[in-house]
Amino acid sequence: MNNLIASLVELLDPSTVLTGADISEKYHADWSGADPCQPLALLKPKTTQQLSEIMALCHQHDQPVVIQGGLTGLAGGATPQSGEIAISLERMNGIEELDATAMTVTALAGTPLQVLQDAAEDRELFLPLDLGARGSCNIGGNLATNAGGTEVIRYGMTRSMVLGLEAVLADGTVINAINKMVKNNSGYDLKHLFIGSEGTLGIVTRVVLQLQPKSRxxxxxxxxxxxxxxxxxxxxxxxxxxxxxxxxxxxxxxxxxxxxxxxxxxxxxxxxxxxxxxxxxxxxxxxxxxxxxxxxxxxxxxxxxxxxxxxxxxxxxxxxxxxxxxxxxxGELFQVLGPVSNQDVSLPLEQIGPFADDLDQRLKAKYNNIGVLLFGHIGDNNLHVCAYTGRDEDKARINEDIMLMISEYAGAITAEHGIGVLKRDFLALSRTPSEIALMKTLKMAMDPKGILNPKRVI
Amino acid sequence: MNNLIASLVELLDPSTVLTGADISEKYHADWSGADPCQPLALLKPKTTQQLSEIMALCHQHDQPVVIQGGLTGLAGGATPQSGEIAISLERMNGIEELDATAMTVTALAGTPLQVLQDAAEDRELFLPLDLGARGSCNIGGNLATNAGGTEVIRYGMTRSMVLGLEAVLADGTVINAINKMVKNNSGYDLKHLFIGSEGTLGIVTRVVLQLQPKSRxxxxxxxxxxxxxxxxxxxxxxxxxxxxxxxxxxxxxxxxxxxxxxxxxxxxxxxxxxxxxxxxxxxxxxxxxxxxxxxxxxxxxxxxxxxxxxxxxxxxxxxxxxxxxxxxxxGELFQVLGPVSNQDVSLPLEQIGPFADDLDQRLKAKYNNIGVLLFGHIGDNNLHVCAYTGRDEDKARINEDIMLMISEYAGAITAEHGIGVLKRDFLALSRTPSEIALMKTLKMAMDPKGILNPKRVI
Missing domain, CATH: 3.30.70.2190 (Alpha-Beta Plaits)
Structure with a gap:
């Protein structure tokens, strides 16, 4: 380890490599509530080239890393696990181009979502991606988690507005898949490997997004x-x-x-x-x-x-x-309800109503004084479930009950928040063994040493 | 080989395994103009299970296969190469469900596009995918090639309307990624591996598509x-x-x-x-x-x-x-112009005009009596170039000139037709070495014996 840290300090300028108490607590956890953990070191590269060199070194040393954007994720994917080096992309920040004719914006991964929204607005354009964490989350993280939010019914998830990207692989290889064209069938469309795979197959460093005209x-x-x-x-x-x-x-x-x-x-x-x-x-x-x-x-x-x-x-x-x-x-209910099992799930459209009734009944039969609150973006199949008994010890059991019922109804255990570490043990409830085997094949092919966001998703 | 054919006959009913002169010439080539070739055998499985067993056997025997849908592709991907067994999905045909509330249709891969269009129309719905070959092409092939066509400016390429699919891998493994939900971030979104990869990573057998309300x-x-x-x-x-x-x-x-x-x-x-x-x-x-x-x-x-x-x-x-x-x-011009270099390319929006002028000038300076006709779906970045001198021997040279110019202008050598065999040698003009290396990594991970549509794309 000391060898690696020494090599990293040599490679980067010292302000880019923090250790011990120099690492602010902010980097010990994301917003998910997963247990905080101090990383071995915190690296803040400024360029794709620096990040590439960091990954080449970590790869050589079999050193696991966790990638951090705005740390607003709700599945624990960016919270360090014991023994990991954290790499924050916050300094890789800024808009490189806004093309008002093609209606595209090209930006570095560490750019906050709201900066992109505002830049579009200034040109009478519109980035159809919005979520509560807009001021803190980074666009790289939005891609890594395929963020949803409002207006999905019209414009789709983050994936559907990505035209191109650049990413760094586990061994430091830079994949330049920057593209501003709508139609491009020149070989495999590699960007989809990095969108929604929660940083486990590569690190998104730069993005090109399709903007829309602003509605009047x-x-x-x-x-x-x-x-x-x-x-x-x-x-x-x-x-x-x-x-x-x-x-x-x-x-x-x-x-x-x-x-x-x-x-x-x-x-x-x-x-x-x-x-x-x-x-x-x-x-x-x-x-x-x-x-x-x-x-x-x-x-x-x-x-x-x-x-x-x-x-x-x-x-x-x-x-x-x-x-x-x-x-x-x-948001305000969360302040007063006490411990809440808060689930973000998807179901086939016609199943949402029957599922909601069934869930309400089953939870009320099993738990005393349980409250069950339901709402959702139904047009996108997305249901939010909040269940609370006031007792902290019920939370994990209720979570599991909901996950099992989702499996019965052939739904998705997460609609938009992702798997991360918090839902990793439930993945098989939503996906078949052959699908999970193929995910592992991809992970093994692209990150054979398993150093990139390990133990997330699969 | 005889062992394998014998095993296949034993596995399938005899009408499902054709050899020699029993194979109609239709299966010797697709519409691309690539050189026709009689496959070693032609298999026509009726179910995903049969196809899975076929692939398990071919995998065991290191037997290369070519996958055939409606044979309307324009890049030579479905034309057999010497020594390949052809597998036609034409009997895996039919709509399994049309859900008018969720506005989705689920169908087998061998279903002609027009059958799906008509089924949607019957319910006052609309499948926003259309191309000249609608009566002959199959939806599985549309996914494999990420077909474009008209209305891409509004609804995107085929990829954007696929909610889920089922596919068979090179070793016969069935990947059931059927899904009717818009939002689903439960693990890697595997369907994108099979869309647009021209049958080289797996065989699409079943699809779920998002329909739209019919415009009035x-x-x-x-x-x-x-x-x-x-x-x-x-x-x-x-x-x-x-x-x-x-x-x-x-x-x-x-x-x-x-x-x-x-x-x-x-x-x-x-x-x-x-x-x-x-x-x-x-x-x-x-x-x-x-x-x-x-x-x-x-x-x-x-x-x-x-x-x-x-x-x-x-x-x-x-x-x-x-x-x-x-x-x-x-369509009618093609009947009278003689040999035509007919290219389907993409360029950044603002480059299309300057590229067109430059191309016209350069081709006219280099070739006597050349005609250059230009048109395209500009809103999707897509330009069609038809250049003709009346001399067959010029065609390949003109093709290459256009490909090289596309590379200079940072465009895509194919917008919608795909790479297949015809543009395989030009792939590096549109993609970086690290992208091509990653494509090969994926191919090696998912089809280590290289038996699935070999020598297509990469």
């Missing part, structure tokens, strides 16, 4: 519905009438909706009566007047058809914000 | 412009005003436009004057009246701004068909 108008409504079947039928109808403009379809079960209103007295339900499902809709258009007309007429049609029981269209930004505060109230 | 109205216009800069500026403006509804942006250089009108006397230019660029636009909407208004006002705005010199909006299907006949006239 946004329209929001809160609807009430009384059956899950109405929800799925409404999704189909609105996809037909609103087309690609439908950018938000956020379902809240009454349990969640009522709990938020109970805990946040500043919010009140805009509806007179109680309903079983509450749905937040967002529609974007390039024309304010035509957009408002189209949105109103689509909703009116579905009030007439009976799929929607009641609906309120936001008449101002303030109205829209109030609707979103109910949906986003989960 | 379609609007077409033919525009005239006088500079390439106006073309790219117009693309930006129309993306802003028409949003996701812009589904066609087909540019024709005057050389191409005039040649089509010269060769096809049934067509006449709807414009009084000559222009440098002709642009076919298509816009789709979910509302006929609003859609027509929006399209007309967007075009009027750009006539006013001066980006468009002249524009004609189709007033009927007949008008729209006439505009498309000019764009699709290339």
């Amino acid at each position: 108008s946004s329209h929001t409504a809160l609807c009430a519905l009384n059956s899950y079947e109405s929800v799925t039928k409404l999704l189909v109808e609105l996809k037909r009438s609103l087309g690609s403009g439908l950018t938000g379809f956020e379902l809240m079960w009454d349990s969640y909706y009522n709990k938020v209103l109970e805990v946040l007295p500043s919010l009140t339900s805009p509806f007179q009566e109680n309903h079983t499902y509450y749905l937040l809709l967002e529609y974007k258009d390039n024309n304010q007047t035509l957009g408002a007309e189209r949105f109103e007429s689509a909703l009116f049609e579905q009030l007439e058809s009976g799929l929607i029981d009641d609906a309120l269209i936001a008449q101002s930004h303030q109205d829209a914000d109030k609707f979103w505060q109910i949906r986003d109230g989960i | 109205s379609s609007h077409t216009a033919l525009c005239a412009l006088n500079s390439y800069e106006s073309v790219t500026k117009l693309l930006v403006e129309l993306k802003r005003s028409l949003g996701s509804g812009l589904t066609g942006f087909e540019l024709m250089w005057d050389s191409y436009y005039n040649k089509v009108l010269e060769v096809l006397p049934s067509l006449t230019s709807p414009f009084q004057e000559n222009h440098t660029y002709y642009l076919l636009l298509e816009y789709k909407d979910n509302n006929q009246t609003l859609g027509a208004e929006r399209f007309e006002s967007a075009l009027f705005e750009q006539l006013e701004s001066g980006l468009i010199d002249d524009a004609l909006i189709a007033q009927s299907h007949q008008d729209a068909d006439k505009f498309w006949q000019i764009r699709d006239g290339i």
Whole structure:
């Protein structure tokens, strides 16, 4: 080890290699709640070339490394494990090019997501990737975890907006797969190896993203519905009438909706009566007047058809914000609910309603005084489950119960947060043995010494 | 060999194993023009299980195989090479499920594209993948080659509509990565290994595709412009005003436009004057009246701004068909031009115009009496180049000249047709040595004996 650290100090400038107490606690853990751990050393390369040389040395010394971006991951992938050197990409930061004609942006991996969003906005463009951690997370980490967030229903996950990237392999090889072209079938599309593989197959160092024109108008409504079947039928109808403009379809079960209103007295339900499902809709258009007309007429049609029981269209930004505060109230609920089993899962569309009912029943039969709150991006198959008993010792058991039920319903044990270390033991609940064997084949081929984010994912 | 054929006959029913003259010439070559070759045997498995057993046997005997779908590929990937057994997936044919609520279709790999298109249409849905060979090509081949076609500007390549798949590896292992969920970050997304890798890493046997609601109205216009800069500026403006509804942006250089009108006397230019660029636009909407208004006002705005010199909006299907006949006239040109170097390439958006001018000049300086026709899906970076001298011996030289120029301009040597055998020697013009080395690492890991579509791509 001392040999390696000495070689690294020799290779890099001393400010780039930190050890012991010089490593701030920030680098001991990500946001997932996985147990913190001080890395053997913390390296902060400034260039792809430096990172390549670091990896060549670590490879030579069989030294495991953990890759860190904004440390906002929720699966424990960036929390150091015992004996690992941490490599932070935070200094590899900056936008290299924004091409307003091709609508692309090229940036280094350590660039915060919000910096990219703002740069796009300045040119009347739009990066269709957004999540709560936008100010802290880095675009490299967004690629490594194939981040989801809002607007997936329209624009897809992070993967779908990546045109090209550069990555460093476990042995230091630099893969330059930078590309600004939509159509390119010249050999294997290697970027997909690095997107969503959580840093286990290579380190993303540079990205090219497809931007979109900024929408000129946004329209929001809160609807009430009384059956899950109405929800799925409404999704189909609105996809037909609103087309690609439908950018938000956020379902809240009454349990969640009522709990938020109970805990946040500043919010009140805009509806007179109680309903079983509450749905937040967002529609974007390039024309304010035509957009408002189209949105109103689509909703009116579905009030007439009976799929929607009641609906309120936001008449101002303030109205829209109030609707979103109910949906986003989960953040404040976490402050008061005590220990929560918080799961981010996916299910086939028609299974989400039956799964939710079944889960609610089974958990209530098994645990005393359990609260079960449900909401999700249903248009993307994504359900969020929060279950809490007030007892810390129940959390792991509830997590496992949910994972097992997801397997029964042929769902995905993680929709957007990833596997990391926290769900590694459950992977076989969502994937077949031959799939997992193929993942291991890839890992072995690309990182035969297993030094890159080891024990994450597989 | 005889041992293997005997084992295959024993394994499969005899109608599934053809040899010698029983193999119709259809299976000797694909549509690419690569030299035909009779395979050692032709196998027509009916199930994934049979295909898996075939591959296990071939793997055991180190027997190379070529995978055949609809045989419509243009890169020679499905044309047998000497000593290969051909495996046709044509009997693994049929739709297993069409889920009109989730808007997904699940089908076997040997299902013709048009069958899927029609099934979607019957449910008022739309499969956003279309190409000239729709009646003959199979969906498995579309995935293997990551087919492009029209509407890529809106919906992306085939890859972007694949939710899940099943594939058989070189050793017969079945990878079941069937999935109907938009969000699924549960481990590596293995499907991307098989999409666009032209059958060299595995055989796609079953697919799940995301469908879209069928648009209710379609609007077409033919525009005239006088500079390439106006073309790219117009693309930006129309993306802003028409949003996701812009589904066609087909540019024709005057050389191409005039040649089509010269060769096809049934067509006449709807414009009084000559222009440098002709642009076919298509816009789709979910509302006929609003859609027509929006399209007309967007075009009027750009006539006013001066980006468009002249524009004609189709007033009927007949008008729209006439505009498309000019764009699709290339099919008939091929009948009369003699030997043509026909290249499908991609370039960064702003480079397409300068590249086209430079290519035209250089080819005309080098070859006597050369004709150079240019057109393409510019919104997807895709340029089609047709160059002809009437002399067969020039074709290969012209191909090579174009490939070398693409490399100079940092473009892609193939946009949508793929590498196959025909462009294999040129791959290094578009990809770096470390990328090609990584492709070989993947190939070696997944097909160590090199029996699956050998000598294609890499």
